Amino acid sequence: MTEEADRIEEEMEGKELDVEAEEGGEDEEGEDGVYDPIEETEKFFEAELADLEGLSAPRKLKTIISSRKRVENDIKLMANRIRHLHLEEEKAQKKIDTTKTRANDILDLKERNREAARRRELERKQAEEELRRERQLLALQKAERRAAIRANREALQQSKREDVLMMKQMKKVQERDRKLRLQQERIRCAQSAEVIRLHKKVAADHNMRQRRQQLFEADQDMQDQIYEELLVSARTGSALQLLISLFSSRAFALAVALVENNESVFLPPFFRCLCPILLYLPCVMPVIH
Structure with missing residues (x-):
């Protein structure tokens, strides 16, 4: 134009x-x-x-x-x-x-x-x-987005590191708690076993005392009975009747049970001298009867 x-x-x-x-x-x-x-x-x-x-x-x-x-x-x-x-x-x-x-x-x-x-x-x-202002604004927005992405990435990594550390600590705590529970369980089991053992021991001691008491009482009775039966046998001249009476007594049964349970140490003196007969008793009892 x-x-x-x-x-x-x-x-x-x-x-x-x-x-x-x-x-x-x-x-x-x-x-x-x-x-x-x-x-x-x-x-x-x-x-x-x-x-x-x-x-x-x-x-x-x-x-x-x-x-x-x-x-x-x-x-x-x-x-x-x-x-x-x-x-x-x-x-x-x-x-x-x-x-x-x-x-x-x-x-x-x-x-x-x-x-x-x-x-x-x-x-x-x-x-x-x-256009220059728009480019500057776009560049600024791009830089802000990059900074935000970098900050988010760093925050995510930090969160992951914290989660890993927390998981490790939780595992340590759980492992410590597990070991502590196991230790407590072992202690409880040991205590229970000890209590059971003590109860058994108390019961065994009580039974043992009762047996010993019974044996001592039976020993005294047996001695009196044997003495009387010896007198009777001496009069009648029957030694077999004496043995049958002896083996059929309740005290003799307790003595046999102690010998079979390896508790012959608790036998009274009279029965302790009869240990060989007591060991041989299971073989001769059927013959006697």
Whole structure:
């Protein structure tokens, strides 16, 4: 658009210079006398007067009439020339006015183009500034996102490390509790076993005391019984009856039970001397009966 306006302006300036050159040429021709009718007429009259000085009256009249016609023709030509010049002047003025109008239009167009160019440049700069700000904002947001991602990753790693450490501590605590429970269970089992053992020992001691008491009582009774039965056997002379009575007594059964349980140490003195017989008793009892 700007190049077209410059081209039109150059053409109009060239035409304006051509019109000025034509007007200047006409003025110069008038000054030189080449195209000035009045000057030509004066020169013609001077020449004619010089030519009439040697002529006769009829020749002079004829010459004057001819000169008059030439003058009238020149006047007509001059009038036509003047009218033509006025027309040319009007045309030139119209061209000048048109040129000025077009020049003003071109100047206005140039000004509008310059204003549009300034506006476009301003818009371009504003767009570049806005783009720069958007890029800065995007870069800042990207950096913030990266920082947030890095912080989240670090927090996650720290959380994982803490979880691992906590799991290790929990495992240690659980292992310690397990060992403590096992130790307590062993202690409880040992205590229970010890209590059971003590109970058994107390029961065994009680049973042993009862057996010993029974054996001692039986020993005394047995001694009395044996003594009486020996007296009876001595009277009757039956030793077999004495043994049967001895082996059938309750005290003798307790003595056999102690011997079988390897507790012969708790036997009374009378039964302790009968240990060989007590060991042999399971074999001879069926025969005796």
